[in-house]
Structures are given as structure tokens and as C-alpha cells.
Amino acid sequence: MKRWPSLSLFTVALFAIWLLLNDSLAPGQVLLGLVMTITVSLATAAMLRSRARPHHLLVAIRLFFVVFIDSVRSNIAVARIILGPAKGHFNSGFMKIPIDMRDSYGLTVLACILTAIPGTVWAGLSADGELLTIHVLDLHDEEAWIQTIKYRYERPLMEIFE
Amino acid sequence: MNSLLPWAVSFALIAFSLAMICAGIRLLRGPSAEDRVLALDTLYVNSMLTVLTLGILFGSRLYFDIALLIALFGFVGSAAMAKFLLRGEVIES
Amino acid sequence: MIPVDLPLWADVLASLLLVSGGLLTLIGSLGLFRLPDLFARIHAPTLGNTLGLACVLLASILIASMQAHRLVFQELLIWLLVVVTSPLTAMLIIRAGIYRDRKSARRKGMDRPDEAVDH
Incomplete structure (x- = not known):
């Protein structure tokens, strides 16, 4: 579970790109996007050597x-x-x-x-x-x-x- | 039609065509292989801009998807070719 | 053809953006044609890659939003893609140029050119 907080930025970016590609905010797309992006970011978490921590x-x-x-x-x-x-x-x-x-x-x-x-x-x-x-x-x-x-x-x- | 936009679109299309001709000449002439890769890179960006402008002209969102795909595959293509020049050296230089 | 009646400001703004985008891209490709060597030429197409692309994308956003009567900004995706990928292509091409320059200089038996880049 320690991965969750630092995953969030990547996941949010992917989710935004998904919604932008579909150009819709329909509940079905939101749900599908959430499932896909969380799956993808969990699957790729092991490949990232360091995590970006932007602030300011x-x-x-x-x-x-x-x-x-x-x-x-x-x-x-x-x-x-x-x-x-x-x-x-x-x-x-x-x-x-x-x-x-x-x-x-x-x-x-x-x-x-x-x-x-x-x-x-x-x-x-x-x-x-x-x-x-x-x-x-x-x-x-x-x-x-x-x-x-x-x-x-x-x-x-x-x-x-x- | 009492509007500036069709004229601007025609102007942009002509400019992109001339730009593609310039890049094409560099592609045919370019002394080194890197020049040719650079010319191909320019060609795909120009064709993407042309497709976007056609999308404005015809008022259809389909052209956006085509432009996105051109951007994606064009990048993959020129990155692969440049990488080949950097690593491969299979072709005699 | 362009289906909706645009308000005057949108018409003029989109036309200006399209014209400047076209001019910038043309100048960039002209530079690719005119400039003397590879390392100078690599700078020329970035005109079309940055500001030229931004102008055309903004015009496209404006027209599409006017047609759909809401904000359509899918074009941001293309911009994001080009901004993220073009450094990689430019860097690969310039390093291939350096590598092959050095190699052909060595083959001709000239002095070793100075190490321009450590990999």
C-alpha cells in the first residue's frame, strides 16, 4: 500500500488524457478511465526508478x-x-x-x-x-x-x- | 461567403505545400543521412499541420484523429531512423 | 466548407492565427533548405514545431469550439505529444551527426576532432 500516494500524479495525468481523447465526461467513460488508468499505473509502477515530486x-x-x-x-x-x-x-x-x-x-x-x-x-x-x-x-x-x-x-x- | 477564413485557410495550405516542397528538396539532396531524417521529420510535422487545416476547412473532427495519429507514428519513425544512424552504422557512411 | 457563421472577432482571430502559423512553418522549412550545415539546419524546423504548431492548434480549437458551442480542447493532446517527443528526435539526430562526423574524420586520417560530447 505504500505505493498509493506517490502513484497519484501519473494516474491523474493518464486519466485526464483518457477523458480528453474521448472528449466526454459521461459516467461510463469516467468509470472505464478510472479502471484502466489505475491498472496501468499499478502495472508500470515497478518500472519507474524514481518518482517526480513537483511542488510550487x-x-x-x-x-x-x-x-x-x-x-x-x-x-x-x-x-x-x-x-x-x-x-x-x-x-x-x-x-x-x-x-x-x-x-x-x-x-x-x-x-x-x-x-x-x-x-x-x-x-x-x-x-x-x-x-x-x-x-x-x-x-x-x-x-x-x-x-x-x-x-x-x-x-x-x-x-x-x- | 463573406468571411476571411477561407482565404486564410487557402493561404495556410499554400504555405504548408511550399514548406513540404522545401523539405522534399532537402530530403532528395541532403548530403548526409541525418539531413534526410531531419527532412522527413519536418515533412511529417508539415503534413500534420496540413491535415489540421483541412479539418478547419471541412469542419470535421475526424481530421483531428488523423493528425494525432500522424504525430504519433511520425515520431516513432524518425526516432527509429535517428537511433539507427546512431547505433547501427550498418549502412556504409 | 466552413459551415457556421462565425462572429467577426473569431473569424479575424482564426485567420490571423492560421496565416502566422503558415508563415512560420514556411520560414522554418525554408531554413531547412537554406542554412549551410546540419547543426544549423536542425534549428530551422523547430519554428514550425513550436509556434507554428501552436498557432494552427489555437485556430483549430477556436473554430471547433465555435461550431460545437462549447469548449473543445482535444488539440492540447497533439501539443503535449509534440512538446514531449521533439527533444528526443532532435537529440538523436544531433548525436548521430556528431558521431558520424567524428567517424568520417577519423577515417580520413585527420587529427582526432575534439570530443564535442561525452556520451
């Missing part, structure tokens, strides 16, 4: 809007680079960022954020989890990128997941 909902909502605004802004920046003159006005390259976060769910969300922002792509994490390699399309100021990623994204994620 407000920080998460704030992070979502920060990421949304940054995404729009860098969409415009990348579009400008693509439509610009043919060559020689941007230099792309790899850069390494020291990372303090260890929680795997937090790192997963960080990967999603970096991909959702055009111009940066996650390229790999060193085996000891201390250096993150990313590829940046417009690499002018490495220090600024490190500051942005560490303070705008990593710090709130650490607050949420650790």
Missing part, C-alpha cells in the same frame, strides 16, 4: 509563461537569421554549461524547454551529470546564454522538483 505550482505557472515569451522572441530571432543574407552573419556552435540539477524529471523538462526555444538544442549530458552540451544557432555571447539558462530555467526547475 505558482513557480511552474510562472516558468510556463517565461518559456512561452522566450519561445516567441527566439522564434522571431531565428526567422530573422533564416531570412537574412546568405552567409556569414551568424556563427553556430556547441557550448558547455555546468549544471547543478540532478533530478531526472527536472532534466527532462529542461530538455523540453531547450527544444521548445528555437535556436538551442540539447546535445548531451556528461556521464557524471555535471556538464550539459547544447548547440546554439546564434552564439555571440556564451556567458549570457549560461546566465539565461541557469537563472531563468534551471533555478525554477530546481525549486519545483527538488
Whole structure:
């Protein structure tokens, strides 16, 4: 029985996805969804190595809007680079960022954020989890990128997941 | 019909077609295999957007299900191909 | 064809969203066509993957909700799916690129390129 409380988040998410797929709140669908999601989450509980324990909902909502605004802004920046003159006005390259976060769910969300922002792509994490390699399309100021990623994204994620 | 929407839908459909042509050229030309996988990835996203726009045009919810399936299988396909390039190296590079 | 009479604001808003979604996706694919090397090209389609997709999905939500006279937001599922899966594809492609670059450089007998990524 000790699994029950920590199962709940996964189960709730699955249940929400089930209802959304069926696009209904009919009692039959609710019952079927409950049975299915609880079965599935019990069956997969053994496969999860660690459990996500997110807290600070407000920080998460704030992070979502920060990421949304940054995404729009860098969409415009990348579009400008693509439509610009043919060559020689941007230099792309790899850069390494020291990372303090260890929680795997937090790192997963960080990967999603970096991909959702055009111009940066996650390229790999060193085996000891201390250096993150990313590829940046417009690499002018490495220090600024490190500051942005560490303070705008990593710090709130650490607050949420650790 | 006194409405902007049909024009916007036509514009979006033309834009998606041109985008698919760009991705198709990259698919045919792309010097390395990774370029081709990337082009296929772009192609499936563009076709998913096209299907969603057709759903708006015809006012039917069926197109949503098709788009969802394209998103699912497209991801599986390009992840499998990229993984093959990373691990396999069966094909001579 | 589009069956219901939409109010003016919904009509204009959905049209704007569709046009900007189409433009963003087109620019993204144009970048795939124009940019010089693989690592630069990998950034281009993310335009269509993020904001372009969001625009088209919002337009679809708006029209469907207007037709059904209630909130239909199934499109969130597609957004969720793409947001969760696209990092994986991008990461696999970029690592395949690094791996094969290094391999072909070694085969040509050049100096070992610096280890860009530890796996």
C-alpha cells in the first residue's frame, strides 16, 4: 500500500488524457478511465526508478509563461537569421554549461524547454551529470546564454522538483 | 461567403505545400543521412499541420484523429531512423 | 466548407492565427533548405514545431469550439505529444551527426576532432 500516494500524479495525468481523447465526461467513460488508468499505473509502477515530486505550482505557472515569451522572441530571432543574407552573419556552435540539477524529471523538462526555444538544442549530458552540451544557432555571447539558462530555467526547475 | 477564413485557410495550405516542397528538396539532396531524417521529420510535422487545416476547412473532427495519429507514428519513425544512424552504422557512411 | 457563421472577432482571430502559423512553418522549412550545415539546419524546423504548431492548434480549437458551442480542447493532446517527443528526435539526430562526423574524420586520417560530447 505504500505505493498509493506517490502513484497519484501519473494516474491523474493518464486519466485526464483518457477523458480528453474521448472528449466526454459521461459516467461510463469516467468509470472505464478510472479502471484502466489505475491498472496501468499499478502495472508500470515497478518500472519507474524514481518518482517526480513537483511542488510550487505558482513557480511552474510562472516558468510556463517565461518559456512561452522566450519561445516567441527566439522564434522571431531565428526567422530573422533564416531570412537574412546568405552567409556569414551568424556563427553556430556547441557550448558547455555546468549544471547543478540532478533530478531526472527536472532534466527532462529542461530538455523540453531547450527544444521548445528555437535556436538551442540539447546535445548531451556528461556521464557524471555535471556538464550539459547544447548547440546554439546564434552564439555571440556564451556567458549570457549560461546566465539565461541557469537563472531563468534551471533555478525554477530546481525549486519545483527538488 | 463573406468571411476571411477561407482565404486564410487557402493561404495556410499554400504555405504548408511550399514548406513540404522545401523539405522534399532537402530530403532528395541532403548530403548526409541525418539531413534526410531531419527532412522527413519536418515533412511529417508539415503534413500534420496540413491535415489540421483541412479539418478547419471541412469542419470535421475526424481530421483531428488523423493528425494525432500522424504525430504519433511520425515520431516513432524518425526516432527509429535517428537511433539507427546512431547505433547501427550498418549502412556504409 | 466552413459551415457556421462565425462572429467577426473569431473569424479575424482564426485567420490571423492560421496565416502566422503558415508563415512560420514556411520560414522554418525554408531554413531547412537554406542554412549551410546540419547543426544549423536542425534549428530551422523547430519554428514550425513550436509556434507554428501552436498557432494552427489555437485556430483549430477556436473554430471547433465555435461550431460545437462549447469548449473543445482535444488539440492540447497533439501539443503535449509534440512538446514531449521533439527533444528526443532532435537529440538523436544531433548525436548521430556528431558521431558520424567524428567517424568520417577519423577515417580520413585527420587529427582526432575534439570530443564535442561525452556520451
